[in-house]
Amino acid sequence: MSDVDEKSDGVSARNTQVTPVHTPERDVADVPAFDQQRAEAAVRELLFAIGEDPDREGLLDTPARVARAYRELTQGLHQAPEDVLTTTFDLGHDEMVLVRDIELWSMCEHHLVPFTGVAHVGYIPAATGKITGLSKLARLVDVYAKRPQVQERLTTQVADALMDILEARGVIVVIEAEHLCMTMRGVRKAGARTITSAVRGTMRSNATTRAEAMALIRGGTR
Numbered sequence: 001m002s003d004v005d006e007k008s009d010g011v012s013a014r015n016t017q018v019t020p021v022h023t024p025e026r027d028v029a030d031v032p033a034f035d036q037q038r039a040e041a042a043v044r045e046l047l048f049a050i051g052e053d054p055d056r057e058g059l060l061d062t063p064a065r066v067a068r069a070y071r072e073l074t075q076g077l078h079q080a081p082e083d084v085l086t087t088t089f090d091l092g093h094d095e096m097v098l099v100r101d102i103e104l105w106s107m108c109e110h111h112l113v114p115f116t117g118v119a120h121v122g123y124i125p126a127a128t129g130k131i132t133g134l135s136k137l138a139r140l141v142d143v144y145a146k147r148p149q150v151q152e153r154l155t156t157q158v159a160d161a162l163m164d165i166l167e168a169r170g171v172i173v174v175i176e177a178e179h180l181c182m183t184m185r186g187v188r189k190a191g192a193r194t195i196t197s198a199v200r201g202t203m204r205s206n207a208t209t210r211a212e213a214m215a216l217i218r219g220g221t222r
């Protein structure tokens, strides 16, 4: 498993095009504000394109509704990890902290349909014992999930943010998700789950620590 994140360092979206997993993050300040009017116009246009009549009664409010929904589903574009990893404590606790089964809803950037599953996020705090609130780990997942994404990038972004901001000694992030673009269309394979992992620092270099984390993720304590 130690090389899983290495293997996933490039995603081929088209034969001729490689989308790097580590797409440079834009500074939140450089991301344009959500344009409700533009989004509504685009949804109205899409309705025309599929042969619908956006002026029929049932669809009158749909462009505005869909635009609002997309605003919510992409709000992570306007958040930086520093915005959520705000509360840190120096508890002197320098052993592993792991939150398992964090519910995850994201949106595949290829088809703009959801992928959903769970994220398991663990870290070994800095020697100083700098830790964050448990809910902040779930919030961090959302920052990166609520935007057009691929699962591999989501996984590495969460891991890298924890390493950088908490100065963690080690991090493990495992995401298990079902992609609706594989379920409701295309290849139509319901139930196929994609598992990605990113391991950093001592979690990568120390096989025993990594094995302990994996046992906890698999539910070894229950």
Ligand SMILES: Nc1nc2c(ncn2[C@@H]2O[C@H](COP(=O)(O)OP(=O)(O)OP(=O)(O)O)[C@@H](O)[C@H]2O)c(=O)[nH]1
Pocket (backbone or CB within 6 Å): 011, 013, 014, 108, 109, 110, 149, 150, 151, 152, 179, 181, 182, 185, 186, 187
């Ligand atoms: N690696 C990776 N691939 C993804 C993710 N989400 C969706 N995909 C894949 O992205 C690929 C896009 O392939 P294309 O051939 O360009 O698109 P398509 O014709 O709609 O492909 P099909 O889904 O096979 O019908 C598909 O194979 C999807 O399964 C993701 O998070 N990670």
Ligand SMILES: [Zn+2]
Pocket (backbone or CB within 6 Å): 108, 109, 110, 111, 112, 113, 179, 181, 182
């Ligand atoms: Zn997709």
